[in-house]
Amino acid sequence: MNYNKAEFYTSFGKFSQIPKSDRLEFAFSGRSNVGKSSLINKLLNRKNLARVSSMPGKTVTINFFSVENIYIVDLPGYGYASVSKSEKRQWGSLIGGYLDDGSRQLALVFQLVDMRHPPSKDDLMMINYLIDAEIPFIIVFTKADKLKPNARKARMEAFKTEIPCFEDITCVEFSAITGEGVDELRAIIDDISEGAEITPPEKLEGDTEDEEEEYYDDKEDISDEPKSFGGFLTPNRRKN
Numbered sequence: 001m002n003y004n005k006a007e008f009y010t011s012f013g014k015f016s017q018i019p020k021s022d023r024l025e026f027a028f029s030g031r032s033n034v035g036k037s038s039l040i041n042k043l044l045n046r047k048n049l050a051r052v053s054s055m056p057g058k059t060v061t062i063n064f065f066s067v068e069n070i071y072i073v074d075l076p077g078y079g080y081a082s083v084s085k086s087e088k089r090q091w092g093s094l095i096g097g098y099l100d101d102g103s104r105q106l107a108l109v110f111q112l113v114d115m116r117h118p119p120s121k122d123d124l125m126m127i128n129y130l131i132d133a134e135i136p137f138i139i140v141f142t143k144a145d146k147l148k149p150n151a152r153k154a155r156m157e158a159f160k161t162e163i164p165c166f167e168d169i170t171c172v173e174f175s176a177i178t179g180e181g182v183d184e185l186r187a188i189i190d191d192i193s194e195g196a197e198i199t200p201p202e203k204l205e206g207d208t209e210d211e212e213e214e215y216y217d218d219k220e221d222i223s224d225e226p227k228s229f230g231g232f233l234t235p236n237r238r239k240n
Contacts, residue, residue: 001068001190006044009064009071013090015097018062024105025071026189027098030112031122032077035142038176039112040065040074043185050074060090062098070107070193073098079122099135107192108136110185115141115155115173118162131165136198138170138188139163145175165201 012018030036040050044065063074075098078091098104109130113119119127130137141159144152152173160166170188174181192198 001070001186001193003044003067003186006046006049006065006067006072008049009066011061011063013061013094015062015094015101018098020103021071022105023069023071024107024193025073026108026110026192027073027075027106028110028112029075029095029126030077030142031079031114031120034077034112034114035176036074036077036112039110039140039142039174039185040072042176042179042182044072060094062094070189078126079120099129099133106135108138108188108198110140111137112140112142113163115144115152116146118158124163128164131201132203134200134203136200138172138198140181140185141171141173143175144173144180145177168201170198 028036028040037050041047044050044067049065050063060076062076065072065074075095076091078095099106099109111123111126111130113123127137127139129135141155147155156171159171163169172181172184172188174185188198
């Protein structure tokens with residue numbers, strides 16, 4: 001795949017505006033400020049192809065980037081506290097609508113999680129949705145350069161208990177500063193484009209929502225941690 005040929009295709013503010021496509025799509029999901037735009041720019045070897053918003057949470061569009069015969073899909077960043085309820089509903093309509101549409105050629109979701117912190121409640125909601133909807137995904141731990149080696153090792157150990165089905169999920173440590181993880185992400189896209197598959201983790205048993213609530217009830221609040229975007233993702237809603 002020649003990533004230097006990447007071009008911005010278009011943006012959509014409503015899911016109903018997105019036309020059907022027979023191209024494979026690779027979607028990038030994550031909370032506001034997780035470094036999604038920086039990752040996409042690094043992946044596509046461009047500085048400002050994906051714009052970094054000066055006001056996190058205010059960009060409520062799905063952005064498509066064309067790379068040869070595939071689309072890189074930038075989903076809206078979720079979870080930022082300083083937005084209205086109507087904007088949160090718009091997030092839900094866009095992200096939920098896109099992921100629910102089983103007619104799309106969604107090859108893989110790259111779920112981004114800030115490596116410095118435990119996954120947010122919204123991160124866990126998204127991960128549980130992807131598992132329950134049987135959507136192939138991997139986890140990309142961003143801002144890896146912000147941690148020293150021992151701290152990185154400790155966070156990876158902690159993720160084993162913080163993230164459901166962690167041992168069954170492909171994970172990549174990434175830094176937009178050093179470029180760590182870029183080649184691995186490109187290799188994953190290239191392999192899937194040539195017919196390889198990533199098998200989703202097996203569905204969870206029991207009420208994962210209760211497990212998320214219990215997990216966050218006894219966790220210390222993080223000052224810059226975005227708050228809930230309203231719980232728009234409902235397991236097993238994906239439509240063919």
